[in-house]
Structure formats: C-alpha cells, structure tokens
Amino acid sequence: MITNTQLPEKFRQIIDKQIEIYKNGRSITQENKLPETSHIPINNPNHWLKIPDVICVFADMIGSTKLSASKHDKSTAGAYQLFSNTIVRLFHELNAPYIDIKGDGVFALFNSDQPNTALASAVTIKTFVNEEFINRIKSKTELDIGLHIAIDQKTLLVRKIGFKRYGDRTDRQNEVWAGRTVNMASKLASITKQNEMLVSDRFFKNLKDDLVLKSCGCPNNEVVDLWKEYDLSDNELFDFDKAYLLESNWCKEHGADFCTRIIELDK
Secondary structure, three states: OOOOOOOOHHHHHHHHHHHHHHHOOOEEEEOOOOOOHHHOOOOOOOEEEEEEEEEEEEEEEEOHHHOOOOOOHHHHHHHHHHHHHHHHHHHHHOOOOEEEEEOOEEEEEEOOOOHHHHHHHHHHHHHHHHHHHHHHHHHHHOOOOEEEEEEEEEEEEEEEEEOOOEOOEOOOEEEEEEOOHHHHHHHHHHOOOOOOEEEEHHHHOOOOOHHHHEOOOOOOOOOOEOEEEEEOOOOOOOOOOEEEEEOOOOOOOOHHHHHHHHHHOOO
C-alpha cells in the first residue's frame, strides 16, 4: 500500500479512485458488430463492449529504426507520412469500421462478415509498398524500408480510457481494445519478411473462394495455390499453432478485377 509520505496526496487520490472503480467490477454488453467510435463507452467507468470474431489487419514498417528524426528530419517525416497516410486512407476506402495508428504501424479492425475485404485491404497495402513506397523512399534515403503485415481474428473488448473532456480538448482519451487480436496480429506481422504476409489459421478458415486461394494464372497461364502452411507450434508468442503465408501482390494484368470481385464476396 502506498503510504502518506510516499506520494503527494493529489496523486494518491487519483490512484485510490481508480482502485475503487476496479473493485466495483465490470459490466459487459455484447455487440454483433464493431460500434461507431462515438458509441464506445466512456461515461460509465465500469462498462465495456464485447465484439466476437473481430478481424485485425496490422501493418508496420520494416527498418523504420534506420530513419532519423534528428539527422534526416524531412526524409523521415516524408517516409512516415507516405506510409501511414496512404494505409489509413486505403483502409478507409475499404470500409474498415475502425482504424488506428500504433507507433510506426497502422491497424484496422473489420467485422467477422468482412474476411475477404480485410484480405483485399492487406494485399492492396502490400502492392502499394512493393510497387511505390520502397523505391521512392530508397531514392531519397538510400535505405531499405519495407513492410510487415499480418491478420488475426478473435473476440475483443473495448471502451474509451481517459477524460471525456479536458478543458476544451477531447484528445486525452482513446479506445482500448482488450484481447489478443491486435496483439497477435502485431506479433505475427513482426516475424514476416519483405513481401510476405501471414494470417492465423482462425482467420484463414474463412477464406473459401478460389478467388482468394488460387492465382489468376499469370505469367504462364498456370493456376496455382497462393498460400503456404506456416508452422508456429514451437513459438510461444502465439495462441495458435498454424498460420498461412502469402507472397503475391495484385497481378498487373488482373489485379483490379480480382480485388473488386474479392470485396464483393462479402456482400
């Protein structure tokens, strides 16, 4: 227990109040879909929402530690802006119900009935990074900056933490997503190499159409399986034993058509 002489009273009062809230327990309301941000609770300090089978697409930069804000401020700022801003807008255009930035990464949450849209967003991001981002950043910085990307799916809890208002500001609050989905997607992304994407087996089981499982046949007019099984049984970081690896991007000839048709599978 914190003593009266260990911390100033104003800090002890904050801690004591939060402990009382903790002691009062939690109430949970289950939602079938990801809520609008304005509907995520903040007023009731004990209330959370529970959403089953949320899909998380997590993307961050490979090699971002090579960028220097002190020595190369303009090129570093440009790399972060091109990477994050583009990905946020792609997620938005693909109707991700929730988008957030986490360090040098961006993640989006999709509902359980959007597995093909979530996959299309990830392949679109892979294509952007490989076709545009890498070469543009290297031409300015001579650095190899790439992409980690992965997808997982599991139940999440959410509420807002912080102040509803602080003076005339509303930015001292944020959504907190409790559960393993975002964390597992982030960890899965961290073990990918450039031009690789990993998805957990619990997400992969939702991909049933040949549009997402097989190639278009280019360049040799030969349709092949796109995914490779990836063993994680010896990796204690994950709460699943198997993932699936994808190395392809949108085909230069058929990509636009495939992307559109894959998104339509969720309608």
